[in-house]
Each structure stands twice: as C-alpha cells, then as structure tokens.
C-alpha cells in the first residue's frame with residue numbers, strides 16, 4: 001500500500017499539475033501589426049514591451065505569439081528559416097527575453113507558435129536537402145520522383161520540382177513551405193530540441209500549428225480525384241503515427257510545467273478526443289474549426305448566409321462532447337479569419353454586436369483566446385483591388401475560384417474571406433497611422449480607425465474594450481462561469497443563443513440575441529418565475545427599453561410586461577440564480 005502511495009506521489013511529481021491554464025484567458029499577438037516601437041512601420045517586440053500593461057489591464061493571463069522567428073514572410077512567419085532567433089524586423093532574442101521577463105513579472109504566461117509541419121524553403125535544412133540525395137539533410141523533407149495528386153492548401157498542386165535534386169518535394173501549404181518528414185527520427189529530435197530551447201528560455205507553452213497534419217500515410221497514396229484539397233486530407237489528417245510522435249513531444253513538455261494547445265484544421269470531436277484524453281493524451285486543448293463555418297463551407301471563401309443555428313450546433317457539440325473529459329479552447333478570431341463582427345455580428349450595430357459576441361463565447365467552458373483588435377471591435381477592411389492584398393491564400397483563392405465572375409463579385413468574396421482583414425495594423429488612436437507607427441505602416445490601416453480605436457474606447461465606459469474587461473473579470477470571479485456544466489436552450493431558435501453554466505448552488509444563464517431587431521425571449525422552464533440577478537448586460541442602464549424601440553418600428557408588443565421579455569438588437573445578458581432558485 002505504502003509503495004503504491006509513494007508511486008502515485010512520484011507519478012504526480014513527474015507530471016506537474018498543469019490545470020493552471022483552465023482558469024486563464026489568452027491574448028494573441030500577430031506582431032507585425034500590433035505596435036511599432038522603432039518607427040519603421042512594422043510592429044515589433046519594442047512595441048509589445050510598451051503595451052504589456054494594456055494587455056494585462058484587459059484581464060488576460062497570458063499571450064500567444066504568432067511566429068516571431070526569422071522568415072522570408074511567404075506566409076508571414078509561418079515559413080520559418082531559423083527556429084532559434086527573432087526576425088530582425090521584430091527585434092532580437094534579448095528583446096524577446098525582456099518581454100518574457102516583464103510579462104512574467106506581471107503574472108502573465110507566454111506561449112509560442114510551434115510550426116513543425118513545414119519550414120521555409122530558405123531554412124538551412126532545406127537548402128541542404130535540395131542539393132541531393134546523400135547529404136545529412138536529404139531525408140528531412142518529403143521527396144518523390146513522381147508526385148501524387150494531392151492539392152496544397154495555398155498554391156495549386158502540393159508538389160514542386162527541384163532540378164538540382166531531380167525530384168519533387170511535398171508542400172501542403174505554399175511552395176515556400178516544404179513539409180518536414182516527421183517519420184525521420186532526426187527531424188523529431190530537432191523538434192524536441194527546438195522545444196527545449198524555448199522552454200529553457202522560460203516560455204510556458206506552445207500553440208502547435210496544423211499539428212494534426214504532421215504524420216503522412218506511408219506511400220503517400222493518391223487522394224480522391226476531382227475533390228480539391230479535401231480529397232487527399234484523409235492521407236495526412238490524424239495520420240498513422242501522429243499520437244506516437246506527439247507522445248514524444250509531450251515527454252519533453254512534462255519535464256517542464258508546459259502547456260500545449262494544438263491547431264486542428266478539420267478536426268472532429270471524435271478525433272480531437274484522442275489527442276485530449278486518455279493515457280496517450282498529447283495536447284491540453286485543441287483549436288477546432290466547426291464554429292468558424294457558420295457563414296461558409298469548408299473555407300471562408302465559399303460564403304453562405306450566416307446561420308445562428310449552425311453556429312450554436314458547433315458550439316454545443318464541442319461543449320457537450322468534451323464535458324468532464326477534456327477542455328475547450330474558445331475563440332472567435334485569430335490571424336487566419338476575417339473579423340467576427342463583420343461575419344456573425346453587424347457593422348451597423350457595431351458596439352452592440354461586438355459586446356454580444358464576447359458574451360456568446362467567453363462564458364462557455366474552456367480557455368478563451370482574444371485576438372488583437374477583437375477587444376475594440378475591429379472590422380474587415382475592403383481594399384479596392386486584389387493587388388493590394390498580401391496574403392498568399394487570398395491570392396490563391398482569387399486565382400482559383402469563380403474566375404469568370406465580374407471583378408467586383410470576386411473582390412466581394414475577398415472582402416468576406418481574406419485573412420488580411422485580421423492583419424491590418426492595430427488601431428490605437430484616432431491620430432496619424434492610427435497610432436500604430438510614426439511612419440507609414442507596412443499594410444493598410446482600416447479607414448474606420450478614426451472611430452474604432454483604443455484611445456476612444458478607453459474613455460467610453462460602455463465601449464467594447466471596457467466590456468471585454470468586465471467580461472474577463474466576471475469569468476474569473478464567478479465559479480459557475482469557470483467550472484459549471486454547460487446546457488443549451490432553444491437550439492432551433494434562429495435569433496437567440498441561450499446557455500446555462502451550472503454548479504451545485506449557483507447557475508448562470510447567458511442570453512444572446514443575434515438579431516438586428518427586438519425579439520422576445522421566453523424564459524427557459526427551469527428559470528420561469530425565478531428571480532435571477534442581472535450580473536451583466538451589454539446595454540448601458542440609460543439606453544432605451546426594447547418596448548420603446550418596438551413602438552418606433554411600429555411592431556406589436558406582446559407580453560411586454562413579462563420580466564426579461566424583450567431583448568434589444570444584439571442584446572446580451574447574464575443572470576445568476578442562487579441555490580434553491582432553479
């Protein structure tokens with residue numbers, strides 16, 4: 001018995017308790033567009049250093065940095081040419097260490113992007129590998145004499161010919177992003193050594209890029225013909241050795257108090273569970289994509305009208321499936337998706353929908369991520385010509401689909417889908433260059449910066465920014481919102497999203513209207529006739545009542561007297577019910 005106890009203790013100390021990430025929330029920085037500290041028009045780590053107080057004040061507990069490493073920027077940092085340095089445009093390793101130290105002193109954690117499915121074609125490993133078949137790096141990448149029929153995500157077919165070597169290399173993303181050969185044990189050793197390099201510096205964890213793609217099926221068989229991209233995905237998504245390889249990486253993390261969130265494009269709950277639970281657990285959380293498809297199919301580029309029912313289905317599917325078993329990563333925006341107000345909210349009801357969207361996801365069970373600019377409600381940019389866009393996948397989509405459509409129509413699709421919309425410079429002030437830089441920014445500033453900016457929102461108590469702060473504080477201080485079980489009400493309602501978070505003794509009911517007009521909210525059964533305390537509302541106290549808005553639009557008021565009856569456009573509320581009240 002004693003032996004067993006001792007064993008358990010030992011086991012525990014080998015696997016440091018990492019649940020710290022569960023009550024946290026993260027802020028994501030895509031550094032190029034965050035804040036320019038040295039005046040060359042490009043965001044950098046000097047800018048980040050000066051903004052750490054701003055980030056802390058938002059109420060987050062950690063930062064995820066999109067890649068900061070040297071990169072030819074074919075995919076803005078996701079094509080790494082040196083894993084052990086900082087891109088000179090963003091600063092130096094010393095400057096990164098300063099940021100890390102200051103963040104730690106302020107009580108914030110830092111996680112880094114770990115991009116190991118591919119490197120840049122300018123990485124020294126690839127420069128060697130392409131020289132021939134008998135150098136130490138020749139098997140670091142995936143080379144074939146004849147290509148299979150796979151498509152790449154970003155640029156036509158997934159194979160590129162190198163005359164020097166007389167072979168083709170695989171690139172699931174851009175041509176300048178050759179896929180690493182993870183079956184080669186030397187490559188896995190490199191990955192582990194890169195991880196140790198970061199962890200030894202004091203980094204607290206990783207966001208692991210397209211991590212479910214890193215193990216390819218042996219023999220690289222052809223995919224289903226004429227099914228673009230998806231036709232070959234079954235040969236590399238959740239590939240044959242994925243859990244074995246991630247298990248090796250997990251071992252490295254276990255030696256530190258390190259946390260891992262993986263990005264899982266096209267992942268399903270069933271496959272995600274294999275990463276997130278059980279003896280072979282290899283990730284703490286996974287970024288899934290289902291809920292990013294409520295206004296599109298497979299990719300934002302194939303646009304569909306927004307469907308709240310589809311969004312709710314995706315939210316609830318993940319909430320129910322992981323309940324009590326694993327932990328969700330919650331997000332509505334990142335550097336890969338257009339701005340959420342422009343998609344699921346309303347640019348017209350900017351403040352209302354921006355704050356409501358915050359409520360819709362921050363109080364689900366999981367760890368929330370907030371992407372730079374989301375907290376002030378930045379929206380999509382509409383550039384006038386395709387030449388003005390810089391993202392490789394945007395150009396690919398433009399060239400590949402609907403080429404016979406008139407230019408305006410093709411551009412409209414770009415406006416709805418481009419990743420560049422999430423990559424415009426952060427809007428700090430209403431002044432020159434939106435306060436992002438002294439000099440001309442590297443990319444277009446959204447012209448709405450005169451209205452939507454940090455400085456203006458700091459001053460306005462009902463701004464989106466101040467609302468995010470309230471939400472994050474409320475989440476942190478309300479046990480039911482952190483740990484309570486999730487249950488959705490009215491899943492088929494096309495305008496309303498209602499969910500409860502329940503702990504014994506305390507229940508929160510979250511109600512969000514996704515409608516641009518007043519709607520009546522019937523209380524779900526367990527709450528009828530109960531007196532809940534309104535703990536959060538995104539309309540200021542003195543705002544007109546829904547009934548008055550209704551009169552204005554000359555709609556009939558039914559049961560207007562019913563408590564909590566009518567919700568104003570994009571209104572969101574959270575009620576708390578104490579023990580015995582439901």
Ligand code: GLC
Nearest residue numbers: 075078115173209210335336
């Ligand atoms: C991930 C990144 C994205 C990048 C791609 C290829 O999806 O988030 O920005 O383009 O991987 O690395």
Ligand code: CA
Nearest residue numbers: 038040042044
């Ligand atoms: Ca700079």
